[in-house]
Amino acid sequence: MARWPVYPVTVVGSWPRPAWLLQARKRHDPELATLEDRATREAIRAQEEAGVDIVSDGEQRRDNFYSFLCDRLEGMRLMTMADLLDHVEDKAGFEAMLQALDVPAWAIKNPTVVGPLRARRPLVLEDLRFLRQHTKRAAKVTLPGPYLLGRSTWVKGLSEGAYPTRESLADDIVRLLRDELRALATEGVELVQFDEPVLTELVFAGKSATRTFMCAALAARSSPEEELELAVSLLNRVVEGVSGPVTALHVCRGNWSRNEGVLLEGPYDALVPHLRRIRVRQFVLEYATPRAGSLEALRALPADAQVGLGVVNPRTSEVEEPAAIVARVREAERHVGADRLFLNPDCGFATFSERAVATAEVASRKMRALAEAAGLLRKGVRTRGGS
Numbered sequence: 204m205a206r207w208p209v210y211p212v213t214v215v216g217s218w219p220r221p222a223w224l225l226q227a228r229k230r231h232d233p234e235l236a237t238l239e240d241r242a243t244r245e246a247i248r249a250q251e252e253a254g255v256d257i258v259s260d261g262e263q264r265r266d267n268f269y270s271f272l273c274d275r276l277e278g279m280r281l282m283t284m285a286d287l288l289d290h291v292e293d294k295a296g297f298e299a300m301l302q303a304l305d306v307p308a309w310a311i312k313n314p315t316v317v318g319p320l321r322a323r324r325p326l327v328l329e330d331l332r333f334l335r336q337h338t339k340r341a342a343k344v345t346l347p348g349p350y351l352l353g354r355s356t357w358v359k360g361l362s363e364g365a366y367p368t369r370e371s372l373a374d375d376i377v378r379l380l381r382d383e384l385r386a387l388a389t390e391g392v393e394l395v396q397f398d399e400p401v402l403t404e405l406v407f408a409g410k411s412a413t414r415t416f417m418c419a420a421l422a423a424r425s426s427p428e429e430e431l432e433l434a435v436s437l438l439n440r441v442v443e444g445v446s447g448p449v450t451a452l453h454v455c456r457g458n459w460s461r462n463e464g465v466l467l468e469g470p471y472d473a474l475v476p477h478l479r480r481i482r483v484r485q486f487v488l489e490y491a492t493p494r495a496g497s498l499e500a501l502r503a504l505p506a507d508a509q510v511g512l513g514v515v516n517p518r519t520s521e522v523e524e525p526a527a528i529v530a531r532v533r534e535a536e537r538h539v540g541a542d543r544l545f546l547n548p549d550c551g552f553a554t555f556s557e558r559a560v561a562t563a564e565v566a567s568r569k570m571r572a573l574a575e576a577a578g579l580l581r582k583g584v585r586t587r588g589g590s
Contacts, residue, residue: 206341206393210532210546210577211256213511214570215453215487216345216396217268217551218246218261219563225556228266239264240333247337253567254574257341257394257545260334267555268398269347269355270312275326276379278318278365279356287313290360313355316362320375326383331392341393346383348399348452349441350434352376355401373437380441388447396451396487397438403456405430406473431477439482451485451511452478456494458550461518461560463492470496475503487511489549490531491523502538510539513549514576515569518560522568528576541580546573 224242227235246261265271266281273281288294327344334342353373357366366372380397387395405427442450454474456467471478471488478486486504489495490513501510514531515523528546535544552566553559561569 207256208577208581209541210544210580211341212546212570212573212577213255213257213343213394214250214259214261215511215513215517215547215549215551216259216262216343216398217265217553218249218259218263219553219559219561219566220261220263220556221245221563224263228556243330243333244337247334249563249567250570251338251340253570254577255340255570256577257343258334258338259343259345260330262345262551262553264330265556266312268345268551269351270314272326272347272352273314275322275324276320277323278316278320279314280317281312282315283312287315287358290358314352315358316356316366316372317364319365320372320379322379322382325386326379328383328386328390331387331390335390343394343396344387344392345396345398345453346380348397348434349373349376349380349437350430351399351401352380353433353437354430373433377437377440381445384441384445384448384450388445392448394449394451394485396453396485397441397483398453399434399438400453400455400457402431402434402454402474402477403467403469403471405434407456407467407469431474435477435480439480442482449485449509450483451487451509452481452483453487453511453550454478455489455513455550458517458554458560459558463494463518466494468494471500472496472503475500479503479505485509485511485545487513487545487547489513490535491516491549498535498538501535504539507543509543509545510535511545511547514546515548515573517548517550517552517566517569520561520565522565523572525572525575525579528572529579532576532580546577548573 221242224238227238242263243260246263247258250258262268270281273279327346331342331344353369353376357369357372384395486508490498512535514528532544548569552561
């Protein structure tokens with residue numbers, strides 16, 4: 204039996220959090236866990252009603268796509284960019300970067316390593332179990348990738364006591380993520396996505412350009428090639444030998460602002476040689492804006508790789524027409540077979556809870572447009588398995 208139909212529709216991960224949940228989190232409401240359950244059920248229901256085939260929990264329990272680890276790991280502290288200004292070496296340069304990128308220093312929070320990492324509880328396994336209780340559809344869970352974590356959470360002066368170098372931290376990060384992936388596989392999850400947004404910066408920004416991902420601007424070597432080699436190695440160590448779920452890698456160009464002009468621009472071509480060496484089954488890539496370049500880059504991915512094709516922009520209020528989505532997918536099919544394509548937004552709708560790029564209403568309408576487009580595409584097309 205097929206796990207999902209051809210042209211499966213899914214989200215990248217996050218769903219806009221309701222205002223009452225954000226307020227409860229700010230005031231440390233004693234009923235926060237119950238409210239998070241309620242918000243998660245609503246996010247699941249919204250996805251189902253929109254026609255999503257592979258649903259997530261909407262990341263309702265997360266402040267952002269990777270800060271939630273502070274609640275689940277010992278040795279990590281959540282700090283705002285304003286907090287971190289006291290520790291970065293180039294304080295003036297960091298402040299200037301935040302201003303240029305349309306990011307208030309208080310709006311984005313960064314998990315920072317301050318001691319040895321130990322799991323207090325599973326990273327996302329409990330979230331998967333809750334998701335399973337409230338949907339019969341295939342489940343997708345998201346995890347921050349090992350390169351992102353090794354680069355963004357190590358801060359000189361704060362992390363060195365536990366981990367003298369980024370490399371020593373990376374070993375523990377790989378272990379924690381690998382243990383979690385094995386647990387998720389045992390639980391029977393259908394799709395596990397690792398988020399590595401910083402990879403595009405390495406090929407677009409170059410050695411001397413200002414680093415643009417706030418969440419990873421604190422530590423990086425001078426050579427992009429070295430960084431890319433490290434990223435490939437770390438993710439391969441995480442997924443090696445783990446079977447069962449489809450493992451996916453999501454690579455975007457930033458998702459903190461609706462101002463497209465402050466986000467990275469450039470094609471995936473320079474990344475593809477590195478992606479080819481990463482042993483995941485699916486690549487979740489954004490192609491809904493001109494910033495992504497030509498779809499022809501897809502042709503160079505491994506011949507058996509699935510592609511999560513970003514065909515709606517989460518950062519605009521305008522809802523794409525299903526016919527336009529169909530046309531974009533047909534264009535992609537010239538480079539990737541239909542049986543390899545998944546349909547999704549470019550990125551999450553609320554990567555950072557306090558800085559969501561869409562409302563829940565807009566998110567629902569965009570996912571409904573995706574589902575309508577998938578319905579048009581499926582006419583006369585046989586369903587298939589997802590593995």
